[in-house]
Amino acid sequence: xxxxxTGGPGEPGSQWYDGExxxxxxxxxxxxxxxxxxxxxxRFDLIALVTxxxxxxxxxxxxxxxxxxxxxDLCRAETQSVAELAADADLPVGVVRVLLGDLLELGCVVxxxxxxxxxxxxxxxxxxxxxxxxxx
Numbered sequence: 001x002x003x004x005x006t007g008g009p010g011e012p013g014s015q016w017y018d019g020e021x022x023x024x025x026x027x028x029x030x031x032x033x034x035x036x037x038x039x040x041x042x043r044f045d046l047i048a049l050v051t052x053x054x055x056x057x058x059x060x061x062x063x064x065x066x067x068x069x070x071x072x073d074l075c076r077a078e079t080q081s082v083a084e085l086a087a088d089a090d091l092p093v094g095v096v097r098v099l100l101g102d103l104l105e106l107g108c109v110v111x112x113x114x115x116x117x118x119x120x121x122x123x124x125x126x127x128x129x130x131x132x133x134x135x136x
Contacts, residue, residue, distance in 0.1 A: 046083040
């Protein structure tokens with residue numbers, strides 16, 4: 001195992017990492033320095049479901065970066081949550097949110113956000129409906 005380092009030992013910003021880890025790429029390099037998805041700053045919950053639009057561009061589309069193509073490829077198989085995409089793509093969640101914002105603007109994906117708890121039906125009402133159905 002070889003060790004690589006940036007900066008000298010004890011210097012500010014010196015960082016040691018394993019040579020087998022591969023190249024070190026900072027998250028801001030993957031997003032072009034952006035930290036918010038899209039110009040509208042849409043925020044994606046970790047459990048928001050991402051579905052690929054049927055007419056999404058092919059993986060060889062030159063307008064998309066390799067990370068965008070990875071997310072598209074992961075969504076081709078099945079709908080996945082933002083957290084699952086981040087784990088499967090081995091990318092930080094913040095980076096995945098920015099990249100999904102790009103894909104959303106391009107019309108490649110549809111995001112289904114979870115229903116806020118305040119908008120869910122009251123449990124009491126659901127129990128009354130069940131009781132009414134049983135009475136039939």
